[in-house]
Amino acid sequence: MKKFLILLISVLFLSIGHLYAQEQGKFRVGLDLGYTIPTSGGGGLLFYLEPKYNIRDNMNIGLRIGGAAMVRDLVYFDNMNELSGNISVNGSYVLTYDYYFKSEGSNFAPFVGAGIGWMRFAAISFDSDVEPDEAGNLSVNSSFAPVLRAGFEAGKFRLSLDYNIVPKSDIVDLQGNVIGETGNSYLGIALGFYVGGGKWRN
Numbered sequence: 101m102k103k104f105l106i107l108l109i110s111v112l113f114l115s116i117g118h119l120y121a122q123e124q125g126k127f128r129v130g131l132d133l134g135y136t137i138p139t140s141g142g143g144g145l146l147f148y149l150e151p152k153y154n155i156r157d158n159m160n161i162g163l164r165i166g167g168a169a170m171v172r173d174l175v176y177f178d179n180m181n182e183l184s185g186n187i188s189v190n191g192s193y194v195l196t197y198d199y200y201f202k203s204e205g206s207n208f209a210p211f212v213g214a215g216i217g218w219m220r221f222a223a224i225s226f227d228s229d230v231e232p233d234e235a236g237n238l239s240v241n242s243s244f245a246p247v248l249r250a251g252f253e254a255g256k257f258r259l260s261l262d263y264n265i266v267p268k269s270d271i272v273d274l275q276g277n278v279i280g281e282t283g284n285s286y287l288g289i290a291l292g293f294y295v296g297g298g299k300w301r302n
Contacts, residue, residue: 124157128297130258134290136168138188140283144170146290150196154297158202164194164215164247168264170286188284190221190266194247210252219245219266221284243267256295262288 132148145168152162172186194217202209222240243266251260266284 123297124154126154126297128152128154128160128294130292130294132166132258132260132290132292134288134292136170136286136288138170138172138283138286140172142170142172142186144168144188144286146288148290148292150294152196152198152294152297158200158209160198162196162198164192164196164217166194167191168286168288186223188221188223190219190284192219192245192264193217194219194245196247196249198249200253208252208254210250212250214249215247217245217247219243219264221266223284241267256293258290258292258294260288260290260292262290264288 128151130148130150130152132146132150134146136144136146138144146166147168148164148166150162150164150166152160154160167190169187169189172188194215196213196215198211198213200209200211220240220242245267246265247262248265249260249262251258253259264286266286268283
C-alpha cells in the first residue's frame with residue numbers, strides 16, 4: 101500500500117509538469133484541507149478558502165477564510181460506556197502575504213508568508229453522561245491573531261505549514277461553568293490546490 105501511494109504521488113507530480121502557477125496582476129483562489137497540532141496537545145482538522153491577488157510574479161496578498169476543530173484529552177471509559185474530553189473550535193479571517201522563491205523555467209516554488217486577522221474561538225469540556233437539556237451556553241472569545249507560514253507550490257498544488265498564534269481562553273463545561281484555561285495556538289499542515297493565477301513562466 102505504501103509503495104502504491106508513493107507511485108501515485110510521483111505520477112501526479114509528473115503529470116502536472118505542464119501546469120503553471122502565478123503571474124502578476126492575476127487573481128487566484130485556493131482551497132486547503134489539513135491537520136492541526138495544538139500547542140496544548142491533541143489534534144484536529146482545518147480548512148481554508150483563500151482568494152488572492154498577485155501583486156508581483158513572486159508575491160501575492162489574500163484573504164484566508166477558514167476554521168479548525170481540535171480535540172484534546174479524549175478519554176473513553178469502557179466499563180461505563182462514557183466518553184469525555186475537550187473540544188476547541190475557531191473561525192478566522194486573515195489578511196495574508198506570501199513571497200515565492202521561484203527559479204526561471206520551473207513550476208516548483210517554495211514560499212514564506214505571514215498574516216494578521218480576526219479569530220473567534222472557544223473551548224468546551226464534554227461528558228457523554230450529561231443530558232443535552234442540561235447544557236449551558238458556549239462562551240466565545242475574539243482576538244487578533246498573527247499567522248506565520250511556509251511551504252511550496254508545484255503546478256497548481258500546494259503544501260503548507262502555518263503557525264497560528266491564538267490567545268488562551270477559558271474552558272467551560274456543558275453547564276457554562278469555567279473549569280480551566282487552555283492554549284489555542286496551533287500548527288496547521290495543509291495540502292490543497294488553486295485555480296487561476298496565470299503562469300510562472302511565459
